[in-house]
Each structure stands twice: as structure tokens, then as C-alpha cells.
Amino acid sequence: MSSNTLVVKDLNELYDLMGLSHEQIDSRDGFSILYLQEIMKNLPLTSVRYRPDFFSFLFIREAFGKYTIDDLQFNMQPRTVYFTNPGNLRSFEWHQLNDTCLIVFTEAFLKEQVHSDIYNDFSFLLTETVEPRVLMPEQFRAIEELYQIIHREYSSNSPYRNKLIGSMLVSLLFKIREYFFQDYNPIYEGNRSSQIVRTFKQNLEQHFRDLAGGKTDTQLRVQDYADKQFLHVNYLSSVISSKTGKTVSAWIADKTITEAKVMLQNKQVSIKEVASRLGFLEASHFSNYFRKHTHQSPAEYRKQSVQ
Missing domain, CATH: 1.10.10.60 (Homeodomain-like)
Known part of the structure; x- marks a missing residue:
């Protein structure tokens, strides 16, 4: 299959293609969270070109690299937050990777564990391409507190793990909405x-x-x-x-x-x-x-x- 049409259903499949270890990633429920520095240890690293069949958030506390969505390229730098939805052709390069958290989830996870009418409050999830944003230090700290809690729940054995993650994900999505979408226009507005x-x-x-x-x-x-x-x-x-x-x-x-x-x-x-x-x-x-x-x-x- 051509890399231009390569569709990956989850992180395990993507990292298999890249030859990366991913034993600790459990994608069965349609949700994964991990710290990239624990996976991508040999830098610099360039990904394959792929189309994900999932949503993703990338929270860069301390790292540098490049991210390409279709024909647009963005620099990765500290306190940057990326959001991408399923379908866009993308690739990434990591040059330095000290502290970066990645969250990926499917629409099924959102509708089963968050709310069946998820797009009513979070219509930005349907946005075609979202420009990354560098947050103020206090804004990034607020985001960081939320994804750290989500990571702890993801690593737990609680019988309510997915429901707890779903609840915290709502808080995270509202923060993303607050910081990104109060005055936001899609960068492909005229396309x-x-x-x-x-x-x-x-x-x-x-x-x-x-x-x-x-x-x-x-x-x-x-x-x-x-x-x-x-x-x-x-x-x-x-x-x-x-x-x-x-x-x-x-x-x-x-x-x-x-x-x-x-x-x-x-x-x-x-x-x-x-x-x-x-x-x-x-x-x-x-x-x-x-x-x-x-x-x-x-x-x-x-x-x-x-x-």
C-alpha cells in the first residue's frame, strides 16, 4: 500500500510500521495515552506518512521537531498543543523529546464513554484542520494537570477506568475549547x-x-x-x-x-x-x-x- 493512502487504526499499528516498541499501549477500548519519550528513544526520528483513523491530542511540554498535516508543516516547541482528527495525511519528525504526552481516541470511545451527542458541545472535533497553538505557562499547567490525572487512571485497574477517563476527557476538551476556539477560524477557511x-x-x-x-x-x-x-x-x-x-x-x-x-x-x-x-x-x-x-x-x- 502506498504511504499516501496508508490508514492506521491505532497507535499499535502505527508503531509496528515504524519498528517501535509499544507493549504498554492498550488500544482495545479505543483510547490510549502515553509519554512519547518512553517510546521514541533513538532520535532524530521521522515517521512514515499515514492517515490515522482516530483523534489525537499532542501536549508538548519540552520537545522540538516538525509536524506535517497534508501539505502544511508546523514546528514543534515547548507548550505547544496539537489537535488532529481522523483522515488527514500526516507525518512527524522528532529532534529532541524530553516531555511530551500523546492522547488518542476513537469516535466510538467518545460516544460510549463521554456522551452520545459529543459534537453538540465540542463541534471543533469536526474541524478539518486545526492550527497548533503555543499556550501561556499557566494555561499549559492547567492542561498538564488534567492529562496527568487521565494517565494515572489509564494505568489503574479500576473497574470504572473508562468512565473516569471519559469524565476527565470532558474537562480536557472544555479547556481545549476555551484556549483554542473562542475566536478561532479554521486555517482552511477558504479551501x-x-x-x-x-x-x-x-x-x-x-x-x-x-x-x-x-x-x-x-x-x-x-x-x-x-x-x-x-x-x-x-x-x-x-x-x-x-x-x-x-x-x-x-x-x-x-x-x-x-x-x-x-x-x-x-x-x-x-x-x-x-x-x-x-x-x-x-x-x-x-x-x-x-x-x-x-x-x-x-x-x-x-x-x-x-x-
Whole structure:
């Protein structure tokens, strides 16, 4: 596979590709936090080019290097915070690495452990490209206190670990929102392709919100998403694939599975009702679809996830 289209699902897969040790990283629940200086000890280091299938925050207390998102390059320096969402082509270089924390998480983790309507408070998570920001010392200390607590919980054996991490992640996201987005405009504000991607993600989120809320029971096709932006379906497909590394159909499938997992957490909602809410005419069709994408039946997933 070309490095230009390389999609990695989690840190373990990325570090495997780079030949880095990662035994202490547990990505099974869709969340990981680590200090990069414990992983990347032989510097300088340059990554492969890749497209992550996850969100990430990078908190640089003391380090230097470069970060590239699509065709934009940013310098890494102390007290810098980076946020990136799934899809953008990226790479990084580390020249000095003393104290840097990385947090990555999937949309499924956000919706299962934080809130099913996560984008209502944190719409910036849908922003196509976010410029890194160097914080004031007191601002970075506030952020640092939060990610240190999250790291301690991640390393614990608490049966409520994910719920505790989810709660602290809310505080962290509000701080990011406060420091980054009070007067923020995306750096791709005038880029038509990026506007198309952002609008598609918003339309995708809104449609599944309507499905979950019972406002509609019809699944949207690729053509429907193109129509919403008055675009030819081939053009929408080309833009989404080139900008995110995933097809429109793949985005829809991933979103369907994420929302299904959230609904399956509620034992009061039958599997048949979950299928109906997601626009499946038959529960058996939903079960086959879910198994195809997760290698589990909805009943098996519910039994595993709901204690």
C-alpha cells in the first residue's frame, strides 16, 4: 500500500510500521495515552506518512521537531498543543523529546464513554484542520494537570477506568475549547475541498442523530450526501477520498457501527429496535451487517460490553 493512502487504526499499528516498541499501549477500548519519550528513544526520528483513523491530542511540554498535516508543516516547541482528527495525511519528525504526552481516541470511545451527542458541545472535533497553538505557562499547567490525572487512571485497574477517563476527557476538551476556539477560524477557511469535508461530516453526524432520535428511519446513500451539497456524486466521492483517505461508504459504515455500539449499551433497547432506529428493515440484515464489520453479533457485543 502506498504511504499516501496508508490508514492506521491505532497507535499499535502505527508503531509496528515504524519498528517501535509499544507493549504498554492498550488500544482495545479505543483510547490510549502515553509519554512519547518512553517510546521514541533513538532520535532524530521521522515517521512514515499515514492517515490515522482516530483523534489525537499532542501536549508538548519540552520537545522540538516538525509536524506535517497534508501539505502544511508546523514546528514543534515547548507548550505547544496539537489537535488532529481522523483522515488527514500526516507525518512527524522528532529532534529532541524530553516531555511530551500523546492522547488518542476513537469516535466510538467518545460516544460510549463521554456522551452520545459529543459534537453538540465540542463541534471543533469536526474541524478539518486545526492550527497548533503555543499556550501561556499557566494555561499549559492547567492542561498538564488534567492529562496527568487521565494517565494515572489509564494505568489503574479500576473497574470504572473508562468512565473516569471519559469524565476527565470532558474537562480536557472544555479547556481545549476555551484556549483554542473562542475566536478561532479554521486555517482552511477558504479551501473548497476542506469545506466539503467538514460539511459532509456535519451532515453525517446530523443524520445519525436524527436516526437515533426517531426523526427518520431512512438510511442515506452516497448520492443523498452529494445532493445535500449540490455536488455530483463522483465529485463528492473524489474529495472525501483524497482528503481523508476513506470513501464516503466507509465513513457511513464506520458511523453506523459506532452508533450501533452506543445503542447496544442500553439493555432496555432491543436489538430489533436498534436495527429499526438505524434504518434497517430487518433485524437479521442489521445483525449480518454488524458481524461483517466487527466479527461479532450484536448480542455477543452487548453481552461483552454491558456488565
